[in-house]
Amino acid sequence: MTFESPWMLLGLVAVGAVLWLHLAPRRGLVIPFPAVGMLRRVALRRVPRLKLRSLLILLSRILAIVALVLAVSRPGLTVRRPGGIRSGMALVQIILLDDSLSMRQMDSDGRTAFDRARKKAVAELDRLRPGDACALVPTGAPARAVRGEALFDLESVRQDLSAARPGYRSGDMAGALRLAAKMLEDSPLPQREVVLVTDLADGMWRDMDLPWPDRTGVGFRVIGAVSGQPPVNASVDRVKVQPLGDGVTREVEVEVVVTNHDDEAMVGKEVMLELDGQEVARGSLDVPADGSAVKRFHHRFSEEGVHRGLVWIDGDALAEDNIRYFTVVVRRALIVLVINGDYRPGSYRDEAFYLMRALETPTPYDIPIKPMVVDVATAGAAPLGGNDVIFLAGVESIPQPLANRIIDFVRSKKGLFIAPGNRGTSVAELASIIPGRVRSVRSARRSARAFSVDAVNRSHPIFSPFGDGLTGLEKTRIHSHLLVDPDPAAERSVVVQLKGGLPLLMERKVDGGIVMLLTTTLDRDWTDLPIRPGYLPLVQRAARYLAGRLGDREPRRVSVGRSIDLEVSVGMRRLVVLDPGDGKTVFAAKELAGRSRMRFMGTTTPGSYRVWAQMPGFGGLKELSDMEFVVETDPAESDLARVATEEGSDVAGPLEGVVGVLPIWPYLLLFAVLFLLFETWLIGHGLRRSHVSR
Amino acid sequence: MIERRERSRGPVDPGVLEAVSTLVIEVRRVVEGLQGGGHASLHQGASVEFAEHKKYCPGDDIRHIDWRALARTDRYFIKAHEREVTLRCLLMLDCSSSMAYQGSRATRSKLDYARVLLGAMAHVLVRQGDAVGLLPFASSPLPHLPPDRKPEYLPALMNRLASLRPAQDGGTGFVEAIHRAADHAGRRAMIVMATDLWDADRDVEVALASLASRGHDVTLFHVLSPDEIDFPFDTTATFEGMEGDGGVQVDPALVREDYRRAVIDMDLRWRRVTGEAQMDLVSATTDKPPEAVLANFASRRHRTTRRL
Known part of the structure; x- marks a missing residue:
């Protein structure tokens, strides 16, 4: 039994009050009377009858109160009734029509489960009488009501049913039930019922906590749209495309996961890979019963860019889950060379310790960055042209030949990011391309007086995705930074500014290349920037920006x-x-x-x-x-196993508890009235006889 | 002085006395009296009024032989005289605590009502030259006034009647009072008892029947308040006995019918008992005028006497 307003049950304490009033000794009025002996004899003669009458009155009062309190708490009896709950009162019925992907399963007659479900939903609609209301709620995610409310115009609902089509969505029973509950709540009709017409696919109920906010007085019926054993089905559950090697070769691996939802293993299941509209590979695999198997294809693209493909397996009862689409963006990874001015491999004191970890961290949908760190001496001998961006991390000075090669690198429309070490940097050798002339180092006298970020140029491509939100740099504390004299002749802009107007990050465009200068260190020598949340997006987006590939993203x-x-x-x-x-x-x-x-x-x-x-x-x-x-599509929809084999009659397992609630409060109210009438008759009976004989 | 006290204390309403002054009390049987009066006796005996001669029969008192008639006729005749008798009346008043009940519709308590009744009767009887005595009774013995025919005795009787108060303790002492009445009434007397009969049981019935069987003319004024007959109460209450017999909590609506039936049964029972013992039972409800009750009683006695 469920109660719609269980707190109303507190009213049962009134039973105690009735008992007290009935049984408590009442002194009340005392009347001296001579014939007490006779009165006592008369009363004693009537004692058994009076006691019975008094007991009946007390019982009637208690039962009336109990029935009344129970009625106002609106109880309902939890019942299972295949035919539904129906009385003479008007009914509002919400038809939850399963239009999820699994409803596209086709039987041997060539009819889909959705066709059968729609037919049964129409039959439910035919059972309604004039004055009843109905609404159609397709349960595909996200569940949505066809109309905003239950309609008395049942013909419109019939048209909605005719127009309904199965989709590719997953099931959203929770959302559908929420909608149904809302529509039932808005309806003034006394009888309420929810009818779910579904293929009873197991996936619909998986991991679902039925969010039925208030089931009191609501009948709930599940009607299975299909019967018999579930059909054989396999599905392509996942396709993963990842580049092979260093990304330069444009070779990718396509990993295909095929799942068998049947009780018998599948042997030689054919899998086909199609790219850019052409079949490029075909293979077969054995898939165990109720299990998965992986098929890998390798493919080398002839050119970079966006390529669209699909993986396809043999047809079965549910054809829509035999295909899985994907898009792959073929671009080589971003190559970043980090020239480390204080190279201490493995130590957090390494100048590029934080920088390397930030660059190596993969971020969703972004083209990966492949950083390589070298010291100044090694850099002098290494070719620079294969890199997209060079980071100078804590380099105090560089040999002039290397400096010349870096200048040439920048002028070839590449990017350079410069940050000082704990001894500062002059990089006078790069004076012709850096955004300003480094004059000296400015340090805060006390830790408490560290410098902080004042303004960020949010229109700059590095920070534009943040919009007006936090960049993660707001609480950065900077103890020391370079003082840079502006070069009036250079095209320079400040990207991040410290309080006091001094630049923290600035850039200069040189013949198509870009040079950025961070006036503090990339490790924790001068600042706590590396442990701030804005550090990773700053260096990653700066690297992509300097390489001109800020927009490169995986689909x-x-x-x-x-x-x-x-x-x-x-x-x-x-x-x-x-x-x-x-x-x-x-x-x-x-x-x-x-x-x-x-x-x-x-x-x-x-x-x-x-x-x-x-x-x-x-x-x-x-x-x-x-x-x-x-x-x-949702792989869960491919599992066509059902929670019950018999149509609508056995909704065991996850459905347990989702049953009809028969409202009994009207009967309780009737009982309360009858008890009160009986009590009134008992009291009035004696009075009436007394009045007649007077 | 007596009249003033009656007005002031009200035991004998002058209006009642006026109404009762015309009342002719007819007794059913002639009671021997110490003094002649207006009541003709069916018994012949010593008297100044000659009635007739009758032949002497053995056993007749030879003192009543008319010697002159013997001398004239040589036959023995007995001189028969019509003996004039004085009525001895003993007024018994129930002074139990239940007699203090008045009820909602009566203007006086049962005791006050009974006082009026008995006072009126005493007044009339004394005025007729009959001897009247007073025997109040309750659970404990109360002083009584022996019957006396002297007119100056009436104020004392009235004074005594007026001074009676309901007893505070329970019980009525019916049987003891009847025994006392039998002792004080003499051979034949008129005994008038005013009571509510609430405490009268089988022993009382036997004692009253015994009293009547001795030749006494017993009359019971059954004094009840109308509330004791109708039981008109509406709300549930505790009805507390007035003679220490506890209380009972009842819903009047529930027991009213049975109570009324029980009262009727009690009345029928007493009518049967008094009828069998040749006693009179007069219902005296305190909402009725006392003179009406007495007039009714007198007319009934008159009819009964004529029938005899």
Whole structure:
């Protein structure tokens, strides 16, 4: 039994009050009377009857109070009733129609589970009577109501049912139940029922905590759309593409995970790899019963860029999970050379200790960075041209030949990042390209008076993704930094500024190359910057910025039905998303104005979604490959095993407890009234007889 | 002085006395009296009024032989005289504590009502030259006034009647009072008892029957408050006995019908008992005028006497 308002049960203490009032000795009125002897004899003659009557009155009062209190606490009896809960009162029915991917499974008759489910949902709709209300809630993630509320116009619901189609989404029973609960709560009708029409696929109930906020008085029925044994099904659960070697060869490994959801092993399951619209590899693998197997393909791309592909296996009952799409961006990794002015391998006192760890840390969807650290002497003999960026970490001075090669490196549209060591740096040899002339070192007199960051140029590409949020540099404390005299002739800009207006990070563009100068150390000698949260994005984004590859990103992945945020640049005039079916979603300038992100909800179909944008200064749309993303199906939907074999009659396991609740408070209210009437009759009976005889 | 006290204390309402002054009390049987009066006796005997001659029979008192008739007729005649008798009346008043009950609809307590009744009767009887005595009774013996026919005796009787108060302790002492009445009434007397009969049990019935069987003319004024008959109470209450017999908590609505039936049963029982013992039972409800009760009693006695 469940109670909608269990706190109302506190009213049962009134039973105690009734008992006290009934049984407590009452002195009350005392009347002297001569014929007490006769009165006593009369009373004694009636004692058994009076006692019985008094007991009945007391019992009636107690039962009336108990029934009344129970009624207002709105109890419901938890019942299982295959035919549902129905009485003469008007009913609001919420039909939860499973339109998840698993409902696309096809039986031997060529009909999908969704077709059967829809037919049964229509049959449920036919059972309703005029005055009843109904609503349709497809349960594919995210669950959404077709209409905002339950409709009395059942014909409209019938049309909604006819228009419903199975999707590629995963099941969202929790969300569907929340919606149903909300709609039931908003409905004024006395009887409430939720009917779930589903294929009873096990994956729908997996790891789900039924969020039924208030089941009191709500009937719940599960109707299985399919019967018999679940069909044989295998699925491509995962495709992982990773570069091989140092990334220079454009060779990738495609790792395919195939899962067998059947009780029997699959032998020689054929797997095909297709890239850029052409089959490039085919193989077979054995997949154990209720298990997975991995197939790896190697492929070398002829050129860098964005490549789209898919992996496909033999067809079965659920064809939609036999294909998995992917997009791979073929670019070699970012090569960073770190010239260490105080090279102490393995020690945290090493000048590049923190820098190396920050550069080596992989970040999602970003092209990896491959840093290499050398001392000054080694750098002098090494070729510099194969690198994208050079970091000078704590280099006090460099030989002039090396300096000349670095200057040439920068002038070849590469990047250079300079940071001093604990003895400072003059790098006078690089005076022609650095953003200013290093004059001296400025140190705080006391630790408490350390310098702090004052302003960050948020329009700079390094910091633009942060928008107006925190950059992680706000609490950085700097004990010493270089004093740099500005060079009026140089094209120089300050990116990060200390309090007092002195620069912490500045850049200078030299013939297409970029030189950045950090006026404090990259280790903890002069600052606590390396242990600040802004350190990693600072050095990683600085490296990508200096290499001109800040926009290089791996495509993101998202499940069908889930939203994805697309970055909006300042001044973006149009943003277009092209889905795999060549459907376009266009965000106009008016929608994009003032936004840094735009949420895209139309991930209804698995595949690659390409993004175009119209930027200021460009005539038309330009494809933004770094914003491309892949929409995938949920592997859980591929498991077609059911929680029950009998249609709707046995919902064991995870469904246990999801049963109908029969409201009994109207009956309790009726009982309360009947008890009160009986009590009134008992009292009035004696009075009436007395009045008649007077 | 007596009249003033009656007005001031009210035991004998002058209006009642006026009403009762016309009351003719007829006794059913002639009671021997020490003095002649207006009550003709069916018994012949010593008297100044000659009635008739009758032939002498053996066993007749030879003192009553008419010697002159013997001389004239040579036959023995007995001179028969119509003997005039004086009525001896003993008024018994129940002074138990239950007699203090008044109820909601009566203007006086049962004891006050009984005082009026008995006072009126005493007044009339004394005015007729009958001897009247007073025997109040309760659980403990109370002083009594022996019957006396002297007019100057009436104030004392009234004074005594007016001074009676309900007893504080429980019980009525019915049987003892009846025995005392039998002792003080003499051979034949009119005994009038005013009581509520609440404490009267089987022993009382036997004692009263015994009293009547001795030739006494016994009359019971059954004095009740109307509340004791109707039991008109509405709210549940504890009804506390007035004679130390405890209390009982009842819902009047629940027992009213049975109570009324029990009161009727009690009345029927006493009518049967008094009928069998040739006693009179007069219902005296305290909401009725005492003169009406006495008038009713007198007319009934008159009819009964004529029938005899």
